[in-house]
Amino acid sequence: MDRRQRKTRKAIYQAFEDLVSEKPYAQVTVAQIIDRADIGRSTFYEHFETKDELLNDMCTEMFDHIFAGVNSHCVTHRALQTGDLEGRLAHLLYHLRDTYDGICGKLLKEGEPVFTSYFRQRLAELIEENPPHIPGDMPHDLALDLFVSAFVETVVWWFSHGLKADPQDLASWFMRMLGQPSSHVVKAIAE
Template sequence: MSEKIDRRKQFTRMVLKEALMKLLKEKPISSVTVKELCEMANINRSTFYSHYIDAHDLLDKIGKELFDDMYATLNQYNYKKQDEVLQMSTKILEYVAERSEQCQILLSDNGDTSFKKRVIGIIQEFIMKKWMEEHQLGDDLSEYIPLLVVSGGVDTIESWLVNGKKESPQEMARLIHQFINFGLSGFRKK
């Protein structure tokens, strides 16, 4: 009996997540109502409220699940050297590409602003920390450089998603990696 309830709960949460993602393609989270979520998911309001407080709570849970999954995926790898940072960047972009629709919505203006901050934090932890250690940058700039690089990288990833992922995750990882290591001078014509 417990297994049936768990499956039912899983199904309800799945249809609510799908309904919210569809609605967020059209409008911001602030305009999404529980009533329209329930209508789209074909569930009643009391069922919705047995799982979530409101649409923001549902969005927050979607972002947290995606973030936790991304974190667990990246923790499977143990990159210690700077030259392996490109591989880690590629893994992040492959992960984002596999879940592009959700990531695009969560990073968009209609989505969850805290999700973008979490993504910036995870990239700082997994990539920039190693880069900063290897390049032994002084403390006076160490607070700003990761923020500048990672924020630009996340905006680049968001743009890549919006533009239909024309480049492969590997190509995007190389582009970002080249910029981090060589700045604009790394893009001069030869």
């Protein structure tokens, strides 16, 4: 790829990230992105058809990055066994916190449709790979939806409280709230 293209793309991404962290996605205009990235109007449209496509591309990149590590062993956090949903969710929370300056939480909180549907999709896959216990008479897809939306809400709550709570505590709360066993013991006072 041409160096100029790389440079332009990078400038657009950076400007976009900055703007999204400053104001709601819906209020970010193409004109602002162009201004911030310091590029010509037509140049933007040679890279992306619309603002939504830019977000779309960004989501793909973000989620590939974030979820790539969740199912693999990670040195900084603890090892995982297959079926350990709680561990994987905690792991995911670490990645969400450490990446993209919390714009994930922001986009979720805004209920931005593109981002939210990507996240829900990936979450659903993660949960299905590590299936929790579900009462027999309950529709399986409903249970899955409830797990997904409850976890999304957990992340939103976390973000709204400045990402202060410990990811493992959060994952444990989430699991127990959904009637699942949790191996983690939440300490009353942080030490």
